[in-house]
Amino acid sequence: MEVWLMQTQSLCIILLMIAGIVLRRNRKLHVRIMSLAMIWDIIIILQVELSRSAVLKASKALSNPMMLNIHVSIAVTSVILYGFMVYTGRKLLAGDNSIRTKHKILGYTTFTMRVLTFITSFWAVVPKESL
Numbered sequence: 001m002e003v004w005l006m007q008t009q010s011l012c013i014i015l016l017m018i019a020g021i022v023l024r025r026n027r028k029l030h031v032r033i034m035s036l037a038m039i040w041d042i043i044i045i046l047q048v049e050l051s052r053s054a055v056l057k058a059s060k061a062l063s064n065p066m067m068l069n070i071h072v073s074i075a076v077t078s079v080i081l082y083g084f085m086v087y088t089g090r091k092l093l094a095g096d097n098s099i100r101t102k103h104k105i106l107g108y109t110t111f112t113m114r115v116l117t118f119i120t121s122f123w124a125v126v127p128k129e130s131l
């Protein structure tokens with residue numbers, strides 16, 4: 001898959017998350033938008049991994065594989081955080097308001113990690129001639 005297509009999707013996911021945060025008081029919409037963003041994100045990661053064993057190729061082709069490692073680590077952290085968002089979000093839906101602060105802090109952390117994943121993805125782009 002073309003890199004720009006992946007990064008465009010990545011940007012759409014960030015925009016979706018912004019919409020989800022803006023609409024956080026509307027439970028139904030918030031949950032739908034965030035679920036869509038997270039599922040779409042996992043699909044992108046699978047696309048990257050399955051379409052061309054990207055990480056392996058990139059780690060050979062890039063002059064600085066450390067940058068790639070940082071990008072992959074941040075991306076993995078975001079996905080792990082999604083698990084926490086679903087867990088705390090479902091508790092909130094079930095009426096457990098004591099978990100609100102956790103959901104809020106984890107939510108902004110998850111969003112920040114997702115933006116960092118996008119920014120660092122530019123480090124992981126391998127020039128065509130080195131593939």
Ligand code: HEM
Binds near residue numbers: 038090103
């Ligand atoms: C990346 C994913 C998510 C982010 C960044 C996020 C972020 C947030 C934020 C910032 C709030 C406002 C908290 C406050 O100001 O008190 C919120 C509220 C809430 N979130 Fe999420 N959330 C995410 C996913 C989810 C999911 C998956 C669920 C449900 C399964 C969920 C359910 C809720 C509920 C029920 C509220 C309370 C809404 C209200 O005030 O009535 N969230 N979320």
